[in-house]
Each structure stands twice: as C-alpha cells, then as structure tokens.
Amino acid sequence: xxxxxxxxxxxxxxxxxxxxxxxxxxxxxxxxxxxxxxxxxxxxxxxxxxxxxxxxxxxxxxxxxxxxxxxxxxxxxxxxxxxxxxxxxxxxxxxxxxxxxxxxxxxxxxxxxxxxxxxxxxxxxxxxxxxxxxxxxxxxxxxxxxxxxxxxxxxxxxxxxxxxxxxxxxxxxxxxxxxxxxxxxxxxxxxxxxxxxxxxxxxxxxxxxxxxxxxxxxxxxxxxxxxxxxxxxxxxxxxxxxxxxxxxxxxxxxxxxxxxxxxxxxxxxxxxxxxxxxxxxxxxxxxxxxxxxxxxxxxxxxxxxxxxxxxxxxxxxxxxxxxxxxxxxxxxxxxxxxxxxxxxxxxxxxxxxxxxxxxxxxxxxxxxxxxxxxxxxxxxxxxxxxxxxxxxxxxxxxxxxxxxxxxxxxxxxxxxxxxxxxxxxxxxxxxxxxxxxxxxxxxxxxxxxxxxxxxxxxxxxxxxxxxxxxxxxxxxxxxx
Amino acid sequence: xxxxxxxxxxxxxxxxxxxxxxxxxxxxxxxxxxxxxxxxxxxxxxxxxxxxxxxxxxxxxxxxxxxxxxxxxxxxxxxxxxxxxxxxxxxxxxxxxxxxxxxxxxxxxxxxxxxxxxxxxxxxxxxxxxxxxxxxxxxxxxxxxxxxxxxxxxxxxxxxxxxxxxxxxxxxxxxxxxxxxxxxxxxxxxxxxxxxxxxxxxxxxxxxxxxxxxxxxxxxxxxxxxxxxxxxxxxxxxxxxxxxxxxxxxxxxxxxxxxxxxxxxxxxxxxxxxxxxxxxxxxxxxxxxxxxxxxxxxxxxxxxxxxxxxxxxxxxxxxxxxxxxxxxxxxxxxxxxxxxxxxxxxxxxxxxxxxxxxxxxxxxxxxxxxxxxxxxxxxxxxxxxxxxxxxxxxxxxxxx
Numbered sequence: 001x002x003x004x005x006x007x008x009x010x011x012x013x014x015x016x017x018x019x020x021x022x023x024x025x026x027x028x029x030x031x032x033x034x035x036x037x038x039x040x041x042x043x044x045x046x047x048x049x050x051x052x053x054x055x056x057x058x059x060x061x062x063x064x065x066x067x068x069x070x071x072x073x074x075x076x077x078x079x080x081x082x083x084x085x086x087x088x089x090x091x092x093x094x095x096x097x098x099x100x101x102x103x104x105x106x107x108x109x110x111x112x113x114x115x116x117x118x119x120x121x122x123x124x125x126x127x128x129x130x131x132x133x134x135x136x137x138x139x140x141x142x143x144x145x146x147x148x149x150x151x152x153x154x155x156x157x158x159x160x161x162x163x164x165x166x167x168x169x170x171x172x173x174x175x176x177x178x179x180x181x182x183x184x185x186x187x188x189x190x191x192x193x194x195x196x197x198x199x200x201x202x203x204x205x206x207x208x209x210x211x212x213x214x215x216x217x218x219x220x221x222x223x224x225x226x227x228x229x230x231x232x233x234x235x236x237x238x239x240x241x242x243x244x245x246x247x248x249x250x251x252x253x254x255x256x257x258x259x260x261x262x263x264x265x266x267x268x269x270x271x272x273x274x275x276x277x278x279x280x281x282x283x284x285x286x287x288x289x290x291x292x293x294x295x296x297x298x299x300x301x302x303x304x305x306x307x308x309x310x311x312x313x314x315x316x317x318x319x320x321x322x323x324x325x326x327x328x329x330x331x332x333x334x335x336x337x338x339x340x341x342x343x344x345x346x347x348x349x350x351x352x353x354x355x356x357x358x359x360x361x362x363x364x365x366x367x368x369x370x371x372x373x374x375x376x377x378x379x380x381x382x383x384x385x386x387x388x389x390x391x392x393x394x395x396x397x398x399x400x401x402x403x404x405x406x407x408x409x410x411x412x413x414x415x416x417x418x419x420x421x422x423x424x425x426x427x428x429x430x431x432x433x434x435x436x437x438x439x440x441x442x443x444x445x446x447x448x449x450x451x452x453x454x455x456x457x458x459x460x461x462x463x464x465x466x467x468x469x470x471x472x473x474x475x476x477x478x479x480x
Numbered sequence: 481x482x483x484x485x486x487x488x489x490x491x492x493x494x495x496x497x498x499x500x501x502x503x504x505x506x507x508x509x510x511x512x513x514x515x516x517x518x519x520x521x522x523x524x525x526x527x528x529x530x531x532x533x534x535x536x537x538x539x540x541x542x543x544x545x546x547x548x549x550x551x552x553x554x555x556x557x558x559x560x561x562x563x564x565x566x567x568x569x570x571x572x573x574x575x576x577x578x579x580x581x582x583x584x585x586x587x588x589x590x591x592x593x594x595x596x597x598x599x600x601x602x603x604x605x606x607x608x609x610x611x612x613x614x615x616x617x618x619x620x621x622x623x624x625x626x627x628x629x630x631x632x633x634x635x636x637x638x639x640x641x642x643x644x645x646x647x648x649x650x651x652x653x654x655x656x657x658x659x660x661x662x663x664x665x666x667x668x669x670x671x672x673x674x675x676x677x678x679x680x681x682x683x684x685x686x687x688x689x690x691x692x693x694x695x696x697x698x699x700x701x702x703x704x705x706x707x708x709x710x711x712x713x714x715x716x717x718x719x720x721x722x723x724x725x726x727x728x729x730x731x732x733x734x735x736x737x738x739x740x741x742x743x744x745x746x747x748x749x750x751x752x753x754x755x756x757x758x759x760x761x762x763x764x765x766x767x768x769x770x771x772x773x774x775x776x777x778x779x780x781x782x783x784x785x786x787x788x789x790x791x792x793x794x795x796x797x798x799x800x801x802x803x804x805x806x807x808x809x810x811x812x813x814x815x816x817x818x819x820x821x822x823x824x825x826x827x828x829x830x831x832x833x834x835x836x837x838x839x840x841x842x843x844x845x846x847x848x849x850x851x852x853x854x855x856x857x858x859x860x861x862x863x864x865x866x867x868x869x870x871x872x873x874x875x876x877x878x879x880x
Contacts, residue, residue: 342603351613362617377736379618385736409634409742413626413685415605422686425620426630427866429738437620437627437735437866450637461617474618 002124003166003298006157006307008060009272010052010134011150011316013442013478014323015039015258018147024326025142032147039322040260041150043136045332045419046441046459048471049076050086052153053134054093054458056272058402060130060155062310066094070127075105075115077182077264078136080471089473090132092363093458095399109230109290110172111264116156116286116296120167123158131156135263138187138333145189148232150260154268154313164307165275165284165298169217173209174292177201194233202236203243205293210244210285213295221245224297225282226274228252230266231289246285258317264288273313280304321444332419343417348464350472360397365456365475367434368395376400376433398434400456404480405430405438407452412445424448428477442478453480484758488583489722490711490878492704493522496835499699499822500668507542507597508553510700514828515554515593518702522589523714527557529704530587535564535574535594536827537862541607542597550593567862568774569727569871570594571701571830576725576873578705588706594832595700596825605696625685625693627864628777632687634742634865635783639794647687649797650778651678654691654820656806657775661817663847668697668823692778697823701831703838708878719878720841723855724758726751726872735866745861747870748787752859755872756789761855765790768874769853770840771805771813772833774861775820784859785813788872807848815840815848826862830871833858837875854880 022036043052053074072094074087081089087102101122105115112133119131134153139146179201180191206229214220221241227250229237234256241251252270254261262269267288274284278300286296323329330336360366361379368380373389376398384391410426424440426448440448441459454477464470495517497510505513519526534550536543543549547561566573571594578590601607606624636646655675661667673691681690711719728751734740752764761767773788775781785805786796799805805813814820816836819829837856839845855876862869 342601343605343608346608348616350617354613355617358614358617375737381732381736385732387731387733387737387739409630409637411626411629411633411685411688412683413623413629414682415625415684416608416621416623418621423621423626425622425626426633427735427742433738435736435738436618437622437864439620450633461621472617 001163001166002120002158002160003163004156005128005159005162005164006060006062006064007272007275007312008056008058008062008155008310009269009313009316010055010059010153011041011259011313012043012047012052013319013321014042014044015320016042016329017322017324020324020326021146029142032142032144035144035147038257040147041152042323042329043151043332044442046476047136047151048080048460049078049134049136049153050080050089051458051460051473052136052151053090053132053155056134056153056155057090057094057130057132059310059312060157061094062308064157067097068128069096069100069130071101071119071122071129072096073103073105073115073119073129073131075111075131075133075264076135077106077109077111079104079106089363092359093473095360095364095366109264110288110292110294112266112268113286113288113294113296114172116268117170117172117294119156119158123160129158131158133265133268135265137189137263140188141330141335148261150262152259152262152269153265154272156268156271162303163301164304165300168283168297168299169213170294170296171209171213171216172292172294173205175205176291177205198233198236202231202240202289206240206287206289207243209293209295210240213297217297219283219297222247223283224250224285226250226252226278226284228267228270228274228284229287230254230261230270232261255313258320269313275304276312276314278304340417347466348462348472349467350464350470362474364399365401367398367400369398370394371396376430378434378436400430400434401475403430403432403456405454405456405477407448407450407454408435409450410440410448428454438477440478441476447479454478455480485579485583485725486723486759487708487721487878489579489705490708491720491838491875492524492589492706492711492716493518494701494703494835494838495521496666496701496832497699498666499697499825499832501599502698503599505698507549507595510597510698511550511553511593511595514700514702518704522704524589524704526554528589529556529559529591530589531559531578531581532556532561532591532593533564533574533577534561535570535592536596537565537567537570538596538598538607538826539565541601566869568776568824568826569830569860569862569869570827571832572858572860572871572873573727573830575703575831575834576727578703579722579725582705582707588710589704591702591704592831593700593702594827594830596827597698598696598825599698623685625688625777628780629685629688630742631783631865632779635779638741638743641797643687645797647679649800650692650782651675652800653775653778653781654678657814657818657820660807660815660848661821664817664821667817667821668695669821688777688779694776694819695823697825699822699825699828699832701828701835703831703834718842720838720875721878722873723876724755724872724874726755726758727869729869730863730867732867742865744783744793745787745865745868745870747868748784748859748861751870751872752788755874759874761874764788768811768855768857770815770837770850770856771811771859772816772818772836772856773813773859775814775818776824776861780861781813784861788857788859812850815850830858830860834873834875841877
C-alpha cells in the first residue's frame with residue numbers, strides 16, 4: 001500500500017492586509033473594493049520558494065530521518081533558479097543522503113499535484129519520497145492577483161510504511177487550455193476572461209476527469225468526504241463538486257480569508273490543512289487545474305491518529321503578523337526602486353568552490369561534536385574550540401538546524417544595509433553547545449530579548465543581483 | 481629566559497598629522513605630515529633609518545598593499561619596509577615591530593608609521609564587505625557598532641546594570657572625552673558636548689547612539705625608536721622608554737564556546753596582565769598615570785577599564801560616573817580626546833595614542849598637560865568583542 005506518510009506546511013509570518021492594498025490603490029482600481037478584506041500571506045524579504053519549501057519539508061519530516069529519503073520532488077512555477085536544481089538546494093538543507101533522486105517540477109498550476117503523483121509512484125517503486133511544493137508569485141500593482149495570491153508551501157512524505165492516507169487512484173488529463181500564462185519575458189501572469197475560463201475550461205474539462213477517476217476507483221461522488229480544488233473564482237469548486245455529485249459540505253475552504261492562493265503549491269497546502277483534522281476512513285479528492293487536470297483520490301487510515309504533532313497550516317497561520325504597510329510589500333518584492341544607499345552596493349559574489357566545500361555547514365547548518373570532550377560547536381573545525389580540549393581532527397558532523405537556541409546578546413543595527421531595517425542580529429547559544437553570531441528574522445522589538453528562545457530557519461542571506469540573482473542561503477534565528 | 485622589552489627601547493621622535501575629514505589630503509600627504517614632524521623631532525637624517533614598519537588596515541580604499549606606498553612617499557633609502565595589518569591594533573603593531581628590531585640589536589633606528597585615509601568611500605562609517613569568501617556566506621550582516629552594542633547588552637545582563645545607569649555611564653565616557661578633545665588642536669572633533677545632547681542622540685545600533693560611536697576620520701602618526709643609550713648620546717633629555725608591549729589574539733573560544741558570556745574582553749584581560757608583569761607594575765590602579773584606550777565605542781572603554789584591572793569587574797560604570805577617569809580624576813583616560821574626538825584612522829590610532837603619551841611625558845601637551853605623569857598605557861582592540869586582537873603598550877619616563 002502506497003500513500004502519504006506525513007505532511008507539513010509553511011506559511012510566512014507576514015499577512016498583508018488587503019484593505020491596505022486597496023487603500024493604496026483605490027485611486028486607480030476602485031473595483032478592488034470587494035476584495036479588500038482579510039489578509040494574504042506575504043513572504044518576508046528573505047523568503048522564496050526554496051526557503052518556504054525547506055520549512056514545509058522540515059515540518060513534514062518532524063523527526064523522520066532525512067537520510068531515509070530516496071527521492072525528492074519540488075514543485076513550483078516560481079523556482080529561484082532556471083538552471084541549477086532547486087530541489088537539490090532543498091535536499092542539501094534537509095541534510096539528505098547524496099544518493100537521492102531529486103527533480104524540479106514546474107510549468108503549470110498543477111505542478112504540485114503532478115509532483116505528488118510522481119512522488120507516490122516513486123515511493124511505490126523504491127523508498128520514502130518527499131514532495132515539496134512552494135510558490136511566491138509576483139503580481140502587478142493594483143491587480144486582482146495581488147489580492148488573490150498568497151505565498152506558502154506544503155510537503156508530503158510518500159511511502160509504503162505507516163501510511164496515513166493511502167492512494168486510491170489518480171487520473172490526469174493534459175490539454176493546452178491557456179487560461180493564463182507567464183512568458184519568459186514577464187514576471188507576471190496574463191489572464192484571459194473569467195467567464196470563458198469557467199464555461200469552456202472548468203465546466204468542460206473538470207467533471208469528465210472526476211467522473212473517470214471515480215469510476216476507475218469504483219467510487220461515487222458522494223463517497224468523497226473532502227473535495228480540494230484551488231481556484232481563483234470562489235464559486236468554481238462548489239460548482240464542480242455539484243456537477244460531479246460531490247456533496248457541497250465536502251468542498252474544502254481554500255483559505256482565501258488569511259492566506260490566499262499559493263498557486264502550484266495550493267492543492268497540497270489545502271491537503272495538508274485537510275489532513276490536520278481528517279478521520280480514518282474519509283476519502284479525499286485533490287484536484288489541480290492547469291493545462292488539464294490532475295485528480296488524486298486518497299483514503300485516510302487509522303495511522304493518522306499516531307502521527308506526531310506538527311505545526312501544519314493551522315500552526316503557521318496562528319503565528320501571523322498583519323502587515324499594513326503596502327510599501328513594504330512592494331519593496332520586499334523588488335517592485336519599488338527604493339534608495340538602498342551605498343552600503344547595499346557591496347559585492348555579493350559567491351565563491352562556488354567555497355560553497356561546495358562548506359555545503360553541509362552553510363546549507364545544512366551542520367556543526368561538529370568533539371569525540372574527546374563532547375563539545376558541540378559551529379562551525380565544525382579541525383581543532384576543538386573547547387579551551388580545555390583543543391583535540392585535533394576529533395569532530396563528528398553535528399546537525400544543528402533542528403536545535404533550539406537562546407539569545408545571548410543582540411542589537412538592532414540601523415547602520416548596516418538591510419531590506420527591513422533595523423537589522424536584528426546577535427550571539428545565539430545552543431544549550432547542548434555551540435554558538436554563533438546570527439542574523440535574526442521575523443523579529444520584532446518586543447520579541448528579541450536576552451534569553452529569548454530562537455528557532456533556526458533557512459533564509460536568503462543575500463541576492464547577488466550583479467550576477468543575475470544568485471541567492472545566498474543560510475540559517476537565521478527567528479523567535480521560537 | 482626572556483626578560484621582556486622594558487627600557488630596551490626609547491622613543492626618539494614622534495609626529496602626528498591633524499586628524500579629521502581631510503578632503504585636502506590623500507594618504508601620502510598625511511604620511512608626510514606626520515613624518516616631517518617626527519624626523520625633525522628625532523633630530524636625525526632620513527638616511528639613518530635602517531628599517532620601517534608601515535601600518536594600514538583597510539589599504540584597499542587608499543594606498544594598496546605592501547611596504548611600497550611608504551617607501552615611495554618618503555623616498556626611503558631602499559630599506560626594509562614591512563606592511564603591518566592587525567585590524568585596529570595595526571598602529572601599535574608597527575610600533576612593536578620597530579621596537580623589537582631595535583631591541584634585537586639588528587638596527588639602531590627604526591620607523592613606525594601608520595596611516596588611514598577613510599574619507600574617500602562616499603559614505604559614513606567604516607568600509608564594509610570584507611572577510612573572505614567563507615565568512616561572506618554565514619557571518620551576520622553586522623557592523624562595528626552592532627557588534628559592540630552587544631557588549632552593552634551582555635554587560636548589563638552579567639552585572640544587572642539598568643538601561644538608565646548604562647546609558648548615563650557610557651554617556652559620561654563620551655562627555656569626558658569631548659571635554660578633553662576640545663583642548664586638542666589635532667583632534668577631529670574639538671567641541672565639548674553636553675550630556676543631554678549625548679543621551680538624546682539618534683540610535684545607531686541599540687543601545688549605542690551617535691555619541692557612543694567614535695568618528696571616522698583620516699590621519700597619520702609616526703615614531704622613530706632607538707636605544708636609550710643612543711638617545712642619550714644624541715643629547716636627548718626626558719627620555720621616554722618602552723616598558724611593555726603585549727598582544728593577545730582570540731583563538732575562537734569566545735565566539736565558539738559557551739564559556740564566554742559576552743560581557744568582557746577575554747584578550748584584554750590576558751594582554752594587560754602580561755604587560756603589567758613585563759613593566760614590573762604591581763598595582764596598576766596606583767602606578768599608572770594615564771590611559772589612552774580604544775574607545776571605538778563608549779561601552780568599549782567602560783568595559784576595557786575593568787579588563788585592564790583598574791576598575792572592579794561589574795563596577796567600572798560606577799568609577800566612570802564618579803569621574804575617576806576624567807581629566808581631573810584619579811587616572812585620566814583619553815586625555816587627548818580619544819578615538820571619540822580623533823576618529824579612528826585605523827592604521828594610525830595606536831601611534832596617535834603613543835604620541836599623546838610622549839607629549840605628556842615631555843611636558844609638551846599644552847592645555848591638556850597632566851601634572852608629572854610617570855607611566856602611561858595605550859590599548860587597542862581590533863575586531864569585535866567575540867573575536868579580536870588586543871594590544872597593550874606601556875611607556876614611561878626612562879628614569880621612572
């Protein structure tokens with residue numbers, strides 16, 4: 001039996017107030033008024049699809065040994081790198097074994113579900129498979145998409161052992177129906193008329209595919225307890241459910257109120273949210289529409305009651321902070337030619353040879369632990385840092401990303417360049433040993449105190465815009 | 481068994497440029513300004529110099545690498561010139577090199593010259609973005625004020641000092657230096673500042689405000705050293721000799737091992753202890769007449785006075801508020817105005833501190849002249865509290 005063995009999610013802490021978006025843009029687009037309620041998830045300046053994907057995957061692993069993974073699929077239409085495997089960055093950050101098949105899945109709003117189908121198939125053939133989906137889409141100022149979209153990630157662990165939701169069946173159709181597109185020369189979607197998409201797209205493509213999927217699984221629409229279908233038009237999921245004989249009550253909320261639509265990741269985000277409360281025996285249908293349709297039918301098993309607690313969508317949603325500064329949203333998304341000052345000009349060229357040698361340290365936050373004195377330290381070094389030890393070549397790799405740290409000293413620096421000044425940083429210490437001067441993120445004045453507990457999070461450190469946007473990733477400390 | 485440097489080397493002459501935003505001068509003009517005063521003061525001919533040590537720390541924004549910039553600027557007679565960089569201790573390191581050369585007997589006359597031309601970068605503060613390709617991948621996006629601000633946080637935590645008491649104490653450190661600097665024609669900032677202005681200044685890196693940070697300026701300073709015997713033979717009176725030269729360098733334990741609480745300078749404690757030993761000083765609080773310490777930030781000075789074993793650990797802020805280190809206090813600290821008023825042309829600062837000591841011992845410090853100083857200590861701290869080089873020199877009257 002193959003299926004989902006674990007789930008995880010990630011929602012950035014910031015939630016952009018749609019009222020604030022409307023207030024800033026109503027002079028130009030008064031028609032947005034109807035959408036001016038609730039919030040959309042907004043990535044911090046140091047978050048992208050890779051960093052959010054890493055967080056969702058960590059939430060999903062939640063104690064599972066990353067070295068047990070055999071495959072990793074990463075789905076997104078907003079991959080930070082066009083040529084450099086994005087899934088490989090996530091894999092390194094998770095400290096997987098190098099003998100792993102990693103693959104990026106992109107190009108369509110159904111990339112997330114396509115990756116899930118690939119993941120389930122791969123898991124059936126050979127070992128635990130991580131499926132990660134994340135999205136951070138740029139939108140034009142004062143567009144409907146700016147209101148509708150949200151940044152988020154989800155992860156599904158697929159396998160054959162301790163399955164919490166078994167795969168009942170899946171069906172895909174592929175057709176070049178272009179409801180919207182994003183060409184190579186644009187950062188933004190270009191969308192055709194909604195009425196056409198509804199009548200010629202959804203209404204004609206979705207119900208037959210659902211019908212076929214149900215028939216193959218020997219099920220009826222009424223057998224579906226949770227119907228997951230992301231769509232920007234709010235009425236569509238209910239309409240499709242009705243056309244397919246699925247009860248209206250089964251249609252899952254798309255989290256529009258305080259998250260927004262996370263594109264290629266969204267079906268898995270809503271699936272993760274559904275799994276938080278799904279009961280054994282319930283059937284889940286997951287759909288994603290984009291140049292065709294993916295349909296995945298799952299059945300929840302008893303194992304779900306034994307799954308370890310994770311943050312999930314609800315946990316991350318609960319730590320939100322409403323952002324009412326629309327200018328900040330624009331600046332974070334490079335939509336505002338803000339005066340960064342000369343300190344932003346320092347060269348951020350990365351020596352790839354150094355990054356390669358130190359990949360475990362930089363991407364995995366792997367320190368060292370001395371076999372002689374037991375001292376944990378970061379970075380791992382050849383001579384033990386303990387002043388009473390100084391043993392040579394005595395350290396084993398010691399992963400620290402999952403450990404909680406505490407603030408020893410800190411400052412709020414207004415001099416250094418930061419996209420979100422002042423820059424908070426400080427010395428963090430790990431109770432088991434080890435410390436370093438770390439940048440803080442997702443931090444407010446009230447949260448940063450001596451002794452405050454911090455959680456490590458994988459973030460963008462710099463963006464080398466001189467060389468086409470090489471993102472430097474490293475770990476930062478965020479209030480736990 | 482080595483006996484140390486005490487009284488083996490004498491300062492024959494010194495020079496110091498005017499410090500400040502020297503828009504009129506490049507590093508070359510500054511070097512020459514300090515050197516002309518220095519060689520005239522020494523009373524020897526440039527051809528007699530046998531070796532030189534040249535300190536500059538951020539050479540990529542002005543002269544570039546090697547000993548060539550000094551040799552070329554002064555047209556030195558093709559003698560050995562060694563370029564020295566050890567962050568903020570660079571100037572003192574050039575001096576140490578020159579002193580060791582004389583003490584070894586290898587040369588009779590050696591020059592130490594430090595310079596830094598910082599004001600050609602186009603922005604305030606120190607140039608950033610250095611540290612090598614690995615550090616760039618992981619070390620925090622910090623600045624000097626941000627690193628030293630954390631000394632304040634940790635000091636407060638370790639000793640239970642309230643925000644108000646700390647702010648007042650570090651404010652007093654800066655107030656006192658401004659009082660002194662107002663009397664120094666070579667200082668960058670020659671203005672007394674009232675406490676209210678200091679306390680209400682804009683925040684740079686909390687809790688350090690604008691007046692808690694030293695200025696950024698251009699400057700150069702130089703010393704020519706020889707043996708006390710040669711100095712005497714040249715007819716010099718009031719000979720100033722070197723009593724101790726120490727340097728302690730972090731080995732990563734503060735930044736990487738949880739035994740350090742961030743509230744003090746591990747290296748300064750070690751270097752100062754060794755320096756007192758080398759100089760034969762038993763009770764520094766009674767024996768040292770004056771200090772020039774590395775007040776890159778007000779809190780650095782406060783904590784340093786504890787690590788130099790003058791104020792009791794955790795009580796330095798009280799000594800400061802009691803006026804112990806004021807010009808009319810028990811041991812004046814930064815009688816020339818300190819980094820606070822001179823700014824910090826990195827390669828020059830250590831030599832600038834020695835210049836003030838030298839003037840004081842010779843009774844040439846004008847409006848700032850202290851009564852009968854015998855022993856003085858200079859201190860430089862390069863890097864950050866968690867990882868640094870701490871240099872100490874003790875100088876004094878040869879007859880003391």
